[in-house]
Amino acid sequence: MRVVVYNSASEQVLVDYNKDSVSINLKQIIDKIPPNNSKLSYLVGDYLVNYESIEGIIYLVITNKDEDRHKAFALIGKLQRVDDLTESTVAGLVDTPTHQLQQNLNQVKQVMIDNVDNIIARGDRIDNLVDRTNDMSSQAFAFRKRSTTLRRQMWYKNKRIQVLTGFVCVVSQCVLKVYSTHSYSDHGIPLHFLFLWLVLVAVLMLVLLLPLLLLLLPCTICMTYPLTHSSIIASLRSPAKALLTTTTATMNGITCAHTLLYSAIHSHSPSSVNTGSTGSTTAFYSTKPSQSSPTPTKLSPLKLHASLPSLSPTEQGKRLAAYAAVDANVSLDSRVIGIGSGSTVPYVIERIVQQGEESNVQRVFIPTGFQSKELIVQNGLVLGDVDQYPTIDVTLDGADEVDNNLNAVKGGGACHLREKVLAEAAKIFVIVADERKNSKLLGTTWTQGVPIEVAPFAYAKVLKNVAKLGSTNPALRMGIKKAGPVVTDNGNFVIDAPFSESYYRDPKELLMRIKMLTGVVEVGLFCGMAKAAYFGYSNGSVLIRSADGTICEQSSTHE
Numbered sequence: 001m002r003v004v005v006y007n008s009a010s011e012q013v014l015v016d017y018n019k020d021s022v023s024i025n026l027k028q029i030i031d032k033i034p035p036n037n038s039k040l041s042y043l044v045g046d047y048l049v050n051y052e053s054i055e056g057i058i059y060l061v062i063t064n065k066d067e068d069r070h071k072a073f074a075l076i077g078k079l080q081r082v083d084d085l086t087e088s089t090v091a092g093l094v095d096t097p098t099h100q101l102q103q104n105l106n107q108v109k110q111v112m113i114d115n116v117d118n119i120i121a122r123g124d125r126i127d128n129l130v131d132r133t134n135d136m137s138s139q140a141f142a143f144r145k146r147s148t149t150l151r152r153q154m155w156y157k158n159k160r161i162q163v164l165t166g167f168v169c170v171v172s173q174c175v176l177k178v179y180s181t182h183s184y185s186d187h188g189i190p191l192h193f194l195f196l197w198l199v200l201v202a203v204l205m206l207v208l209l210l211p212l213l214l215l216l217l218p219c220t221i222c223m224t225y226p227l228t229h230s231s232i233i234a235s236l237r238s239p240a241k242a243l244l245t246t247t248t249a250t251m252n253g254i255t256c257a258h259t260l261l262y263s264a265i266h267s268h269s270p271s272s273v274n275t276g277s278t279g280s281t282t283a284f285y286s287t288k289p290s291q292s293s294p295t296p297t298k299l300s301p302l303k304l305h306a307s308l309p310s311l312s313p314t315e316q317g318k319r320l321a322a323y324a325a326v327d328a329n330v331s332l333d334s335r336v337i338g339i340g341s342g343s344t345v346p347y348v349i350e351r352i353v354q355q356g357e358e359s360n361v362q363r364v365f366i367p368t369g370f371q372s373k374e375l376i377v378q379n380g381l382v383l384g385d386v387d388q389y390p391t392i393d394v395t396l397d398g399a400d401e402v403d404n405n406l407n408a409v410k411g412g413g414a415c416h417l418r419e420k421v422l423a424e425a426a427k428i429f430v431i432v433a434d435e436r437k438n439s440k441l442l443g444t445t446w447t448q449g450v451p452i453e454v455a456p457f458a459y460a461k462v463l464k465n466v467a468k469l470g471s472t473n474p475a476l477r478m479g480i481k482k483a484g485p486v487v488t489d490n491g492n493f494v495i496d497a498p499f500s501e502s503y504y505r506d507p508k509e510l511l512m513r514i515k516m517l518t519g520v521v522e523v524g525l526f527c528g529m530a531k532a533a534y535f536g537y538s539n540g541s542v543l544i545r546s547a548d549g550t551i552c553e554q555s556s557t558h559e
């Protein structure tokens with residue numbers, strides 16, 4: 001608030017209190033005030049100018065535009081009653097204890113209003129939370145109820161089958177015992193009663209086993225068409241197992257029948273699998289599911305040039321895997337070939353080059369990074385890129401670890417973004433690796449974690465979020481012989497996120513959860529992508545695990 005007292009006769013400012021608080025052109029205001037007695041309030045910008053002109057003396061009280069004008073005129077009234085007007089007397093009038101008290105009260109009032117607003121807003125949020133919690137708890141309750149009902153139904157179903165089967169067994173055994181230990185005439189039980197009973201048993205068994213028999217149908221189809229073994233097993237396992245569990249507790253004969261059926265489901269049904277685009281079709285036998293020890297089918301030996309330099313056992317394994325994979329999957333028809341990254345891939349190129357210039361002159365090779373690009377160029381092969389060739393005939397790549405279901409961890413060389421693009425673009429994607437990479441479960445031998453390519457500015461956030469997902473000690477991958485982090489061929493950073501065993505039991509779920517994190521560019525989990533994985537062993541053999549569940553073994557000979 002600025003207070004001015006002006007003598008228009010002598011054109012003198014008598015008092016200008018609190019001058020700096022209001023910046024306004026005083027002269028312009030005074031010039032506009034008429035010479036006669038007057039009283040008015042008007043707005044000048046953000047200020048409210050209140051004045052009263054009495055007998056040539058002008059009293060001006062300039063306040064913020066929101067201030068009450070009555071207060072200003074009350075002050076002007078007080079000013080008129082003071083004989084000796086100076087800045088200090090004006091100050092005394094303006095800052096009276098009541099005035100200060102009023103100001104303090106206004107402040108307290110404002111703080112209280114703000115607090116009440118905050119409490120109301122917080123109350124809203126708490127209400128929302130309470131609503132959401134209520135929703136969740138009612139959903140959980142409904143879910144629990146549904147699962148209890150389902151469990152009960154399953155239990156009754158199982159019990160019914162068990163009781164029925166048990167009853168049939170007991171009566172059958174009694175009947176058989178009676179007929180085997182006593183002669184027909186002793187008991188006088190007519191023979192057709194035994195016959196009727198046996199028919200009844202047969203019907204009951206048929207009813208019990210019908211679902212199982214129906215499930216056998218896909219197996220028959222499997223013998224005609226090369227369906228994936230694992231998918232059939234998956235569809236059969238649970239119902240077959242349920243029926244088996246209930247009936248095993250009964251009599252030997254029935255158990256035997258079930259065992260026969262069980263082995264029929266899982267048994268070696270001959271199927272035909274194309275081992276590569278060479279067109280050569282090898283007769284395979286589907287092996288049992290991975291938990292039982294499979295007996296691999298033997299393939300004809302891999303032929304190596306006698307002049308090849310001898311290598312360390314691991315390098316020998318890499319070479320064998322690469323050679324076997326190329327022989328089976330890279331044919332004359334393979335015109336666009338994806339080349340992966342890592343230390344196994346040079347052997348892939350080596351074998352491709354051995355196929356001869358006539359074959360390679362017609363081909364284009366797509367690299368997954370700097371290393372593979374160099375390899376392609378150095379070997380005089382034609383270089384292409386995936387944007388020119390979005391469909392690739394076959395991509396061959398290494399891996400850091402591969403599980404029984406051909407899920408792989410990749411990205412040890414930080415190339416997994418391009419590697420995944422090329423794997424996905426390929427009609428056939430095969431993995432080549434030495435024996436160390438062959439694992440039952442991911443995370444067993446490759447313990448440094450899932451490689452995650454991230455946008456550099458988001459790395460700290462992703463680190464926090466993968467830890468929240470359950471990763472133990474995720475870390476930014478640092479360069480060796482370079483200060484700072486590893487930078488990928490795409491200009492990104494890499495995080496290595498280790499997870500405990502349970503996460504690797506469902507790598508696809510893990511992949512999806514990591515991929516959903518903002519800032520993640522690509523995840524080094526390749527799930528359900530490979531058609532086959534070739535593992536080279538130091539003993540000179542190659543183990544070939546195919547996506548359809550077949551396992552083959554190939555030895556090697558030097559020509």
Ligand SMILES: O=C(CO)[C@H](O)[C@H](O)COP(=O)(O)O
Nearest residue numbers: 342343344398411412413415
């Ligand atoms: O994923 C990779 C690079 O990102 C490699 O294929 C993987 O690291 C395997 O390398 P190597 O053949 O040297 O064991």
